[in-house]
């Protein structure tokens with residue numbers, strides 16, 4: 001993977017990024033491209049979980065050309081509503097607090113943001129972020145070192161993209177994932193190997209630009225921006 005900055009979602013630099021409302025349509029990744037498979041077992045997480053911005057879907061279609069033969073993307077989560085983001089962040093903050101009761105709020109927020117982004121900068125509600133892994137031709141998930149969505153501190157930070165406390169095979173599989181996604185302009189969040197984004201505030205910071213392509217949208221906005229596959 002390309003060497004990139006290590007910036008947490010709680011970093012003040014992300015708050016300085018402007019995100020004007022974008023009218024770019026959303027599209028359902030289910031049935032968008034046969035080489036992009038959606039994990040339907042996560043459908044109960046949130047409505048529209050398999051939706052992303054049209055450019056993100058197109059980029060995933062391009063990125064698949066950089067994968068070895070017989071390996072496909074397996075989508076875990078795209079769009080997430082702000083309500084769900086807020087609940088998830090509060091839960092993450094609470095968990096950190098229980099583990100570190102004497103730390104100040106800045107520390108707690110930074111730690112919590114290794115797992116769930118603070119709502120005001122969150123990538124998933126913009127439709128620019130996608131959590132994904134890789135499957136083989138039988139639909140079996142490849143070994144990427146930890147389960148998708150594992151909690152960083154519970155894995156001794158093996159969820160961090162460049163962790164070394166995982167198998168050689170898992171390291172190689174992460175490189176395969178990164179090579180494909182970076183080739184088309186996605187950036188990874190370094191504490192979660194499965195989290196990639198394009199056009200959100202985090203992407204802007206990683207690309208040294210001061211404006212994001214996508215703002216966050218509500219479920220109602222998303223309905224207005226739907227595009228048939």
Ligand SMILES: [Zn+2]
Nearest residue numbers: 129130131195
């Ligand atoms: Zn994510």
